[in-house]
Amino acid sequence: MNNISGSIKDKSFLEILNKFKTGIGLLVLVIVLSFMSPYFLTIPNLLNVVRQVSIIAVISFGMTMVILTGGIDLSVGSMLAFSGAVAAGMMVNSGLNVFLAILIGLAAGTALGLFNGLAVAKAKLPAFIVTLAMMTVARGFTLIYTNGRPISGFDETFRFFGAGYLGRIPIPVVIMFILLIVIYILLKKTPFGRYIYAIGGNETATKLSGINTDKIKIAVYALNGFLAAVSGIILTSRLNSAQPMAGEGYELDAIAAVVLGGTSLSGGSGGVIGTIIGALIIAVLNNGLNLLNVSSFYQLVAKGAVILLAVFLDRKSQQQ
Amino acid sequence: MAKQKVLEMKNITKTFPGVKALDKVNFSLEKGEVHALLGENGAGKSTLMKVLNGIHKRDEGEIIVKGEPVEFENTKEAQNAGLAIIHQELELIPYLNVAENIFLGREERNGVFINYKKLYQQTEEVLDLLGVNIDPRAQIKDLNIGSQQMVEIAKAVSQDADILVMDEPTSSLTNQEIEILFELIERLKEQEIAIVYISHRLEEVFEICDRVTVLRDGQFVGEVKTSETNEDELIKMMVGRTIEDRFPEMNFAPADEILRVKNLSVPDQIVNASFSLKKGEILGIAGLMGSGRTELAKAIFGVFKEKTGEIFYRGNRLKINSPADAIDNGIYYLSEDRKEEGLILGLSVADNISISVLKTILNANTFIDSAAEKELAEKYIKDLNIKTPSEKQLVKNLSGGNQQKVVISKLLSTRPEVVIFDEPTRGIDVGAKREIYNLMQDLIDEGVAVILISSELPEILNLSNRILVMHEKEIMGELDAAEADQEAIMKLATGRRSQ
Numbered sequence: 001m002n003n004i005s006g007s008i009k010d011k012s013f014l015e016i017l018n019k020f021k022t023g024i025g026l027l028v029l030v031i032v033l034s035f036m037s038p039y040f041l042t043i044p045n046l047l048n049v050v051r052q053v054s055i056i057a058v059i060s061f062g063m064t065m066v067i068l069t070g071g072i073d074l075s076v077g078s079m080l081a082f083s084g085a086v087a088a089g090m091m092v093n094s095g096l097n098v099f100l101a102i103l104i105g106l107a108a109g110t111a112l113g114l115f116n117g118l119a120v121a122k123a124k125l126p127a128f129i130v131t132l133a134m135m136t137v138a139r140g141f142t143l144i145y146t147n148g149r150p151i152s153g154f155d156e157t158f159r160f161f162g163a164g165y166l167g168r169i170p171i172p173v174v175i176m177f178i179l180l181i182v183i184y185i186l187l188k189k190t191p192f193g194r195y196i197y198a199i200g201g202n203e204t205a206t207k208l209s210g211i212n213t214d215k216i217k218i219a220v221y222a223l224n225g226f227l228a229a230v231s232g233i234i235l236t237s238r239l240n241s242a243q244p245m246a247g248e249g250y251e252l253d254a255i256a257a258v259v260l261g262g263t264s265l266s267g268g269s270g271g272v273i274g275t276i277i278g279a280l281i282i283a284v285l286n287n288g289l290n291l292l293n294v295s296s297f298y299q300l301v302a303k304g305a306v307i308l309l310a311v312f313l314d315r316k317s318q319q320q
Numbered sequence: 321m322a323k324q325k326v327l328e329m330k331n332i333t334k335t336f337p338g339v340k341a342l343d344k345v346n347f348s349l350e351k352g353e354v355h356a357l358l359g360e361n362g363a364g365k366s367t368l369m370k371v372l373n374g375i376h377k378r379d380e381g382e383i384i385v386k387g388e389p390v391e392f393e394n395t396k397e398a399q400n401a402g403l404a405i406i407h408q409e410l411e412l413i414p415y416l417n418v419a420e421n422i423f424l425g426r427e428e429r430n431g432v433f434i435n436y437k438k439l440y441q442q443t444e445e446v447l448d449l450l451g452v453n454i455d456p457r458a459q460i461k462d463l464n465i466g467s468q469q470m471v472e473i474a475k476a477v478s479q480d481a482d483i484l485v486m487d488e489p490t491s492s493l494t495n496q497e498i499e500i501l502f503e504l505i506e507r508l509k510e511q512e513i514a515i516v517y518i519s520h521r522l523e524e525v526f527e528i529c530d531r532v533t534v535l536r537d538g539q540f541v542g543e544v545k546t547s548e549t550n551e552d553e554l555i556k557m558m559v560g561r562t563i564e565d566r567f568p569e570m571n572f573a574p575a576d577e578i579l580r581v582k583n584l585s586v587p588d589q590i591v592n593a594s595f596s597l598k599k600g601e602i603l604g605i606a607g608l609m610g611s612g613r614t615e616l617a618k619a620i621f622g623v624f625k626e627k628t629g630e631i632f633y634r635g636n637r638l639k640i641n642s643p644a645d646a647i648d649n650g651i652y653y654l655s656e657d658r659k660e661e662g663l664i665l666g667l668s669v670a671d672n673i674s675i676s677v678l679k680t681i682l683n684a685n686t687f688i689d690s691a692a693e694k695e696l697a698e699k700y701i702k703d704l705n706i707k708t709p710s711e712k713q714l715v716k717n718l719s720g721g722n723q724q725k726v727v728i729s730k731l732l733s734t735r736p737e738v739v740i741f742d743e744p745t746r747g748i749d750v751g752a753k754r755e756i757y758n759l760m761q762d763l764i765d766e767g768v769a770v771i772l773i774s775s776e777l778p779e780i781l782n783l784s785n786r787i788l789v790m791h792e793k794e795i796m797g798e799l800d801a802a803e804a805d806q807e808a809i810m811k812l813a814t815g816r817r818s819q
Contacts, residue, residue: 185687189687189688190686190687190688191678191679191682191688194671194675194678194688195675195678197664197666197667197671198664198667198671198675201664201665201666201667202660202661202663202664202665204660204661205655205660205661205662205663205664206664206675207642207643208621208623208643208653208655208661208662209643209647209675209676209730210643210644210646210647210648210676210734211644211675211676212642212644268664268666268667269666
């Protein structure tokens with residue numbers, strides 16, 4: 001008997017270790033970097049890192065939900081650019097009030113996401129194809145709308161969202177934290193969240209349990225479009241201009257953060273806490289290598305290597 | 321006349337963390353015999369076979385194949401020694417043809433190209449040897465499961481396997497396909513191939529097996545000749561206690577009609593089905609695989625978008641366009657395919673039990689009330705005797721019978737008035753079967769109307785009070801269960817009308 005209870009204890013310790021492995025990875029990275037660069041572990045630098053991470057993080061929260069259902073969304077970067085451009089155009093060209101312009105920008109991103117959702121859930125097209133098409137289409141819309149030129153010259157109040165502070169904390173970080181908490185609760189505490197996991201685990205069984213799975217999937221893609229739009233507004237505000245090519249390649253950073261955070265690409269398991277840690281690992285790595293004066297060319301290699309290593313270790317631990 | 325032993329496993333012990341999966345198990349196999357390996361789920365049958373073919377390392381014991389002690393490191397080595405396993409899930413490549421699958425990786429070549437002429441010739445030779453009539457050029461995806469299984473067996477034989485392990489080979493075959501498989505097994509015996517036959521269906525064991533080894537809780541219970549035993553004795557060996565009867569004595573109390581189906585048709589699935597269902601009765605639906613039993617159930621459950629005909633529920637016409645509509649109205653369908661359509665394997669027992677009623681256990685109308693959810697799960701774990709360490713355990717870690725009880729709990733949690741059970745006891749052990757039968761009695765006692773779809777005729781005959789028989793998407797006739805027998809059902813199921 002003793003033997004058995006002993007092995008159960010060991011198992012639960014390993015399970016805990018396994019559960020927090022991404023967090024432990026981040027911690028190790030932070031400790032190593034703080035020894036290598038004296039500037040790394042200072043408040044201004046850390047705030048800088050979290051501000052940098054906030055835009056990708058917000059997108060990757062939406063991406064987490066999409067991937068949890070077993071889907072993927074390649075169009076987030078383009079939806080981000082389109083929403084930012086629409087909000088900017090509404091302020092600068094149409095002379096709308098800042099908040100109204102933001103609302104229209106958010107609606108634009110949500111509408112594109114809704115279209116993705118309808119195409120995936122109702123027309124039963126593969127998410128990869130639908131969102132690949134949306135990636136080009138939304139980028140095209142953005143270039144058409146902006147004539148290929150940046151839009152700038154905003155009201156000072158608009159600057160608040162990207163460059164403002166709450167005490168010492170940058171506003172993008174505040175927005176990111178609020179969204180993190182809201183989505184965490186959504187996923188863990190509401191039926192909607194439970195259904196997201198269920199669909200990713202087994203869509204047929206979920207449907208036969210009386211859940212309107214199409215509705216849930218459409219909502220997830222729409223929500224993802226909304227979150228891409230939130231990032232678009234923050235980025236436009238921070239840069240003080242809407243760039244037609246903004247957010248290019250962000251979809252891959254978001255997917256990387258989700259995967260690093262331990263969410264399964266086939267859906268059904270994972271969550272946003274892992275994702276934020278995954279996003280932070282990438283950001284801390286970039287920041288640390290910058291501080292150590294490593295060329296950005298090498299940083300790309302390092303980023304790829306870390307993603308590969310993390311997923312490899314994850315697979316290993318799951319096999320055991 | 322002691323025949324030559326091709327396989328001997330002696331005192332095999334295998335321990336997993338916290339569990340002794342096999343405890344000094346013996347198993348032996350003679351040339352040209354079919355030897356059944358019986359036991360409830362979790363008895364150690366699969367573990368024993370995995371130890372045999374090198375997937376698991378044994379802790380103790382020895383394995384002797386054709387006189388030589390062996391220590392297989394992997395399945396490849398086992399294969400080279402003449403051992404082949406035909407799994408429940410077939411492992412063929414759907415978009416290659418029969419010949420390409422059989423000789424995959426061993427094709428005769430002309431330089432870099434495959435010598436197709438030789439390939440088809442060799443394939444025909446193997447298929448002829450086994451008396452199997454399948455076109456070597458047919459793509460696997462176009463074959464039915466029975467034929468695919470033949471191809472898998474042909475592949476093993478072509479690799480000179482002389483020990484074949486068949487794991488639940490008949491679980492997804494029609495009766496006709498089963499007959500063909502049994503003929504094939506006879507021919508394999510003539511080729512002096514020895515077969516380990518794993519099955520839950522005792523009738524089959526008596527039909528084709530020479531000897532039986534029974535395992536229980538990882539222990540060797542005994543080895544008997546099929547000619548010297550009977551079903552009751554085997555069941556007793558498997559469960560370790562006497563089960564009075566395989567089936568309980570059912571008490572039906574048919575009352576008011578609750579469901580009436582009129583001229584229900586689904587393109588390519590169901591033709592003009594009409595029947596009625598009363599509270600407190602169990603209506604059996606028999607028929608061969610593919611006769612439309614499952615499709616009829618799914619049509620009532622709202623799975624098919626395109627359908628014609630009418631469904632009356634409690635006297636009113638009811639439109640059911642989705643499973644959600646059906647469940648809202650108190651109709652629940654338990655799928656025959658528990659892994660693909662019943663469970664969400666990566667979620668916990670509690671998550672699976674509560675999913676259909678999640679919206680009724682909310683705090684502030686928004687958040688899942690986790691205390692209520694836990695209570696719900698614990699109630700069913702207790703009521704249905706689900707063996708799980710806790711309600712948080714992932715469903716994929718439970719045995720088949722307990723998984724089935726989780727799906728049934730999900731169904732019961734909605735308090736349904738009409739329950740359609742589709743093959744509710746497939747692949748689960750005798751003890752759990754009996755518990756599910758008792759549960760059906762409880763349901764009809766409460767006035768629930770039950771539809772039971774099953775391929776096992778004894779089950780249909782003993783548990784229902786009326787029986788519908790389907791053939792080729794149509795209801796062929798209705799039988800009174802008290803007067804019907806297997807023959808009467810089979811007559812209708814094969815398309816011969818009773819009149």
